[in-house]
Amino acid sequence: MKTNLLGYPRIGSKRELKKSSEAYWKHEISLENHLKNAAKIRQDNWVYQHEHGIDLIPSNDFSLYDQVLDLTLTLGCIPERYTDIKLKENPLDLYYAMARGIQKDGFDITAMEMTKWFDTNYHYIVPEFRKNQAFELLNLKAVNEFKEALDLGIKTKPVLIGPVTFLLLGKETEPNFHRIDLLENLLPVYFKLVEKLIDAGAEYIQFDEPCLTTDLSIKEQEAITKTYTKLAETFPDLKIILANYFDCYGENLKTVLKLPVHALHLDLIRCPLQLDDILNADEFNKKTILSLGVIDGRNIWKNDFEQSLKYIKKATTILGKDKVWIGSSCSLLHSPIDLNLEQKLPTDIKQWLAFAKQKVEEIVSLNSIVTHPNSEENIAALKANKQTILNKSTSKLIHNDAVKNRVSKLTPKDSSRQSIFKQRQSQQKSILNLPLFPTTTIGSFPQTKAVRSWRSKFKKGEILQTEYDDLIENEIKETIRFQESIGLDVLVHGEFERNDMVEYFGEQLNGFAFTNFGWVQSYGSRCVKPPIIFGDVSREHPMTVNWTAYAQSLTDIPVKGMLTGPVTILQWSFVRNDQPRATTCKQIALAIRDEVLDLESAGVKVIQIDEPAIREGLPLRKEDWQAYLNWAITSFKISSCGVADSTQIHTHMCYAEFNDIIDSVAALDADVITIETSRSNMELLDAFVDYKYPNEIGPGVYDIHSPRIPSSEEIEGLLEKACNLLPIEHIWVNPDCGLKTRDWPETKVALTHLVNTAKKLREKFQIEA
Numbered sequence: 001m002k003t004n005l006l007g008y009p010r011i012g013s014k015r016e017l018k019k020s021s022e023a024y025w026k027h028e029i030s031l032e033n034h035l036k037n038a039a040k041i042r043q044d045n046w047v048y049q050h051e052h053g054i055d056l057i058p059s060n061d062f063s064l065y066d067q068v069l070d071l072t073l074t075l076g077c078i079p080e081r082y083t084d085i086k087l088k089e090n091p092l093d094l095y096y097a098m099a100r101g102i103q104k105d106g107f108d109i110t111a112m113e114m115t116k117w118f119d120t121n122y123h124y125i126v127p128e129f130r131k132n133q134a135f136e137l138l139n140l141k142a143v144n145e146f147k148e149a150l151d152l153g154i155k156t157k158p159v160l161i162g163p164v165t166f167l168l169l170g171k172e173t174e175p176n177f178h179r180i181d182l183l184e185n186l187l188p189v190y191f192k193l194v195e196k197l198i199d200a201g202a203e204y205i206q207f208d209e210p211c212l213t214t215d216l217s218i219k220e221q222e223a224i225t226k227t228y229t230k231l232a233e234t235f236p237d238l239k240i241i242l243a244n245y246f247d248c249y250g251e252n253l254k255t256v257l258k259l260p261v262h263a264l265h266l267d268l269i270r271c272p273l274q275l276d277d278i279l280n281a282d283e284f285n286k287k288t289i290l291s292l293g294v295i296d297g298r299n300i301w302k303n304d305f306e307q308s309l310k311y312i313k314k315a316t317t318i319l320g321k322d323k324v325w326i327g328s329s330c331s332l333l334h335s336p337i338d339l340n341l342e343q344k345l346p347t348d349i350k351q352w353l354a355f356a357k358q359k360v361e362e363i364v365s366l367n368s369i370v371t372h373p374n375s376e377e378n379i380a381a382l383k384a385n386k387q388t389i390l391n392k393s394t395s396k397l398i399h400n401d402a403v404k405n406r407v408s409k410l411t412p413k414d415s416s417r418q419s420i421f422k423q424r425q426s427q428q429k430s431i432l433n434l435p436l437f438p439t440t441t442i443g444s445f446p447q448t449k450a451v452r453s454w455r456s457k458f459k460k461g462e463i464l465q466t467e468y469d470d471l472i473e474n475e476i477k478e479t480i481r482f483q484e485s486i487g488l489d490v491l492v493h494g495e496f497e498r499n500d501m502v503e504y505f506g507e508q509l510n511g512f513a514f515t516n517f518g519w520v521q522s523y524g525s526r527c528v529k530p531p532i533i534f535g536d537v538s539r540e541h542p543m544t545v546n547w548t549a550y551a552q553s554l555t556d557i558p559v560k561g562m563l564t565g566p567v568t569i570l571q572w573s574f575v576r577n578d579q580p581r582a583t584t585c586k587q588i589a590l591a592i593r594d595e596v597l598d599l600e601s602a603g604v605k606v607i608q609i610d611e612p613a614i615r616e617g618l619p620l621r622k623e624d625w626q627a628y629l630n631w632a633i634t635s636f637k638i639s640s641c642g643v644a645d646s647t648q649i650h651t652h653m654c655y656a657e658f659n660d661i662i663d664s665v666a667a668l669d670a671d672v673i674t675i676e677t678s679r680s681n682m683e684l685l686d687a688f689v690d691y692k693y694p695n696e697i698g699p700g701v702y703d704i705h706s707p708r709i710p711s712s713e714e715i716e717g718l719l720e721k722a723c724n725l726l727p728i729e730h731i732w733v734n735p736d737c738g739l740k741t742r743d744w745p746e747t748k749v750a751l752t753h754l755v756n757t758a759k760k761l762r763e764k765f766q767i768e769a
């Protein structure tokens with residue numbers, strides 16, 4: 001049996017890549033040093049896996065920004081607006097310009113769109129395809145990294161995103177064609193890359209086709225068949241590993257089982273039943289190796305060896321040991337790196353966990369247990385594992401009867417507002433007294449180095465709670481004054497007290513644990529530290545009321561309370577694997593409901609409950625959607641519906657297309673929704689327009705993911721589009737998302753443009769009226 005790892009985290013255990021990238025962007029370090037730092041991370045990863053006994057070690061799983069963008073550039077698929085920078089000396093300039101936009105040296109070019117990688121909190125850069133898109137082999141990153149590992153004496157397994165998934169992840173920028181039709185153009189170039197890898201000595205290549213977890217059309221299934229049939233014909237000696245993860249092969253299984261591949265990878269965490277389906281399928285060619293993804297790449301719980309061994313034995317009984325591999329369910333990109341760095345996690349909880357480094361050990365351990373079941377060491381390892389799993393399932397830390405009781409007593413009334421939107425709207429109008437095109441922001445203001453350093457000092461005990469609170473209060477005060485000075489209509493306190501919109505709440509809720517170094521890449525250099533939900537969730541005390549009330553005490557203009565919604569808290573945490581997500585979500589919803597009501601009692605008139613992750617939580621297969629949407633919508637409403645009609649509930653969503661779930665978005669019945677629309681030039685608004693979305697809506701007019709400042713003309717253009725599409729009395733004016741990743745100077749200018757444009761439009765429409 002071989003051990004097979006699909007991918008490894010690339011940020012470094014202390015976020016070395018983040019630090020290096022940001023220093024490079026600020027011209028604080030040279031290109032050479034930046035690349036050296038990156039190479040060190042890659043090489044450490046290979047060496048670690050090699051020393052611990054992984055047989056199929058991935059390469060090209062490293063990326064300076066995003067693996068989809070890497071392939072886009074490799075295949076020369078460069079949008080026209082970047083062609084001028086294409087020829088510049090430093091190819092990384094082009095790469096980073098595509099990822100982040102560029103506004104310097106006479107260039108002013110927007111970034112490519114970014115969206116969620118399947119159902120994860122990782123974001124990829126969306127490839128752009130023209131009708132007759134040509135491809136050319138522009139760079140050899142995959143080959144170079146293979147050679148780099150070879151120089152260390154490690155023969156790796158290059159990982160490539162498969163051609164079909166690559167096309168499906170992109171978008172058409174011209175009408176009248178479907179991107180899957182580009183396969184003809186793509187394959188010859190893609191095969192050239194494969195050839196170069198083989199020439200360099202690659203024996204195995206892993207082709208990632210996670211599109212196989214989605215509902216594929218006949219045409220798309222044919223594209224899979226064609227690609228892999230041709231690939232096997234062209235390279236008869238290549239050992240093709242076809243990898244699918246995050247769900248079942250489902251309806252695509254029949255297609256896949258006929259493919260002439262060397263090994264087929266299954267995610268047995270997300271879809272355990274498919275093992276039987278495959279082993280029993282007539283079409284299954286028993287010469288194909290099955291790579292069993294038994295180690296969870298998406299969560300942090302220690303593996304249940306007994307369970308994994310059942311799968312492995314089932315497969316080896318039928319196929320023999322040489323036809324079965326043991327591996328991670330998906331790339332470990334979504335997992336934190338090293339549990340051993342955690343000094344503050346309660347030991348009871350720590351013993352239940354495994355991060356990437358520990359997962360590597362688990363894979364190797366399982367292999368050893370199967371190969372040498374009678375060795376003393378393995379008997380002991382199995383016994384210790386059993387003990388931990390048992391100890392967790394019976395732990396008193398996990399269960400809280402009061403919480404379970406409260407969830408069981410929920411009724412439909414708890415998730416319904418008192419009156420319909422129209423009635424609420426008129427009450428809110430008279431209380432809030434807002435102008436046409438009210439302006440607001442999404443919540444966070446710049447999380448500067450200074451703000452983060454106060455928190456870091458406070459956590460280390462270098463400053464007192466009172467000093468920390470004073471610093472935050474002062475930041476809130478200045479932010480309120482700034483918002484007043486430019487004339488925003490609904491203010492926010494700025495979220496300076498929060499390390500992250502999910503972790504901050506996790507730190508205050510019962511049932512959550514958090515780490516010091518459990519970083520996971522979200523996009524580019526940005527990382528998150530998802531909290532760990534280990535037990536029943538409840539709220540100990542108000543979490544945001546003091547800061548919001550303080551902000552409101554400084555001004556007569558309404559300040560919007562700011563909370564993260566239950567679905568997003570669930571989705572961006574590591575979740576329990578011992579109860580359904582729906583149950584955990586409702587527990588969180590009740591905690592947020594209590595917070596909403598406390599804010600209302602404190603006099604807060606507008607409360608935003610962010611749900612940016614509601615779309616990404618959607619199962620990958622349509623047949624599973626409704627069940628999810630039912631509990632997700634109910635959970636949001638449990639948290640939002642306790643208030644009086646006169647309290648205005650906002651929600652916010654970003655990074656997603658809502659077309660296919662727009663009825664569910666409407667069912668949330670928030671009085672106002674703000675969404676991200678600027679990078680797509682208001683395209684994302686179409687769903688709301690087609691649906692005749694009944695409540696108020698703030699389409700984003702300022703792309704906050706890039707340091708680029710939008711001009712007033714640009715904002716006006718976007719708003720005019722919105723005015724042509726929506727009833728003008730429903731339109732709010734706001735950025736795409738929070739401003740935490742921006743710096744103050746650009747924020748100030750951009751928001752001034754935004755408010756002035758709203759004022760201008762207001763005058764225009766009032767004159768017309």
Ligand SMILES: Nc1nc2c(c(=O)[nH]1)N[C@@H](CNc1ccc(C(=O)N[C@@H](CCC(=O)N[C@@H](CCC(=O)N[C@@H](CCC(=O)O)C(=O)O)C(=O)O)C(=O)O)cc1)CN2
Pocket residue numbers: 121447449452453454455456498499500501502503522523525526527528529572612740741
């Ligand atoms: N969970 C989550 N998912 C999300 C989002 C989000 O906001 N949260 N937004 C969307 C986009 N994704 C994003 C993900 C991360 C960040 C982000 O800004 N992350 C920060 C880290 C935020 C954080 O946890 N900060 C901590 C720790 C900060 C830190 O680095 N401290 C230094 C010390 C600081 C100093 O002394 O200067 C250290 O530990 O070394 C804090 O503020 O307390 C980063 O990568 O830079 C933004 C967007 C979608 N998914």
Ligand SMILES: [Zn+2]
Pocket residue numbers: 442612652653654736737738
């Ligand atoms: Zn957002």
